[in-house]
Amino acid sequence: KQEVTQIPAALSVPEGENLVLNCSFTDSAIYNLQWFRQDPGKGLTSLLLIQSSQREQTSGRLNASLDKSSGRSTLYIAASQPGDSATYLCAVRRHSGYALNFGKGTSLLVTP
Amino acid sequence: DTEVTQTPKHLVMGMTNKKSLKCEQHMGHRAMYWYKQKAKKPPELMFVYSYEKLSINESVPSRFSPECPNSSLLNLHLHALQPEDSALYLCASSQVPDRIQETQYFGPGTRLLVL
Numbered sequence: 001k002q003e004v005t006q007i008p009a010a011l012s013v014p015e016g017e018n019l020v021l022n023c024s025f026t027d028s029a030i031y032n033l034q035w036f037r038q039d040p041g042k043g044l045t046s047l048l049l050i051q052s053s054q055r056e057q058t059s060g061r062l063n064a065s066l067d068k069s070s071g072r073s074t075l076y077i078a079a080s081q082p083g084d085s086a087t088y089l090c091a092v093r094r095h096s097g098y099a100l101n102f103g104k105g106t107s108l109l110v111t112p
Numbered sequence: 113d114t115e116v117t118q119t120p121k122h123l124v125m126g127m128t129n130k131k132s133l134k135c136e137q138h139m140g141h142r143a144m145y146w147y148k149q150k151a152k153k154p155p156e157l158m159f160v161y162s163y164e165k166l167s168i169n170e171s172v173p174s175r176f177s178p179e180c181p182n183s184s185l186l187n188l189h190l191h192a193l194q195p196e197d198s199a200l201y202l203c204a205s206s207q208v209p210d211r212i213q214e215t216q217y218f219g220p221g222t223r224l225l226v227l
Contacts (some may be wrong), residue, residue, distance in 0.1 A: 029159075034215065043116075043202055044155070044218040060188075089154060098143065098168060100216065103152030 023090030135203030
C-alpha cells in the first residue's frame, strides 16, 4: 500500500525566506506526483504536477522536484509571502487506478 | 473556465434525513471524483466516474450513493448517515481518467455535519 509522508507537519517562517517542503512515498511505481494548496475550510488548488519521467517543474516562485527512485519530492518556495500561508499537500497517483494518495500536509505560516 | 462548483457549501442533517450534494463542471472533463476529508486529515477517495459510469467504489458504505446524470454533473445522495460521516466532501474532475498527465481540479467542498 502506498504511504505518503510529509515533513514537517507545520512550519512558520518570516516573510521573504526561501523554504522547502518535503514529501516521501513508499512505492516508486507512480504515474505522477502533484502538489496542492489548501486554504482553511476550502478545496484544493493544484500547484504543480510532475510526471514520473520528469525531474522537476517550475511555476513562478514554486519549484517541485521528483526523485522517483528514492521516493522523494520537494517543493521549494522562493521569497515567501504572507499570502503563501496555507496547507500544502503532496499526492501521488498510482500506476493502477485513478486514485490520488495524499500526504497529511504541511501547514505553512508566513509572518509579516 | 477551470472551475468545479459544489452546492451546498454547508449542510447540517440528522441521522434520519435524506440529502444530496451536487457537483458541476463545464470543462468537458470525462472523469469525476468524490473525496472525503476529515479534519486535519488528507482527502480520501470515495468514488470515480469515468465517462458517466461508476468505475471505482472504494468500499464506501451504501448510505452514500453516487449518481452521474450527465457528463457535467455529479451527485452524492446521503441517507441514514452517522455522526462520524461529518467531514468536508470534495468533488474533483479531470479531462480523461486514464491519461497520466492529468491534473485533477477540485471544487471548494461541502462541509457536512451529521447530528
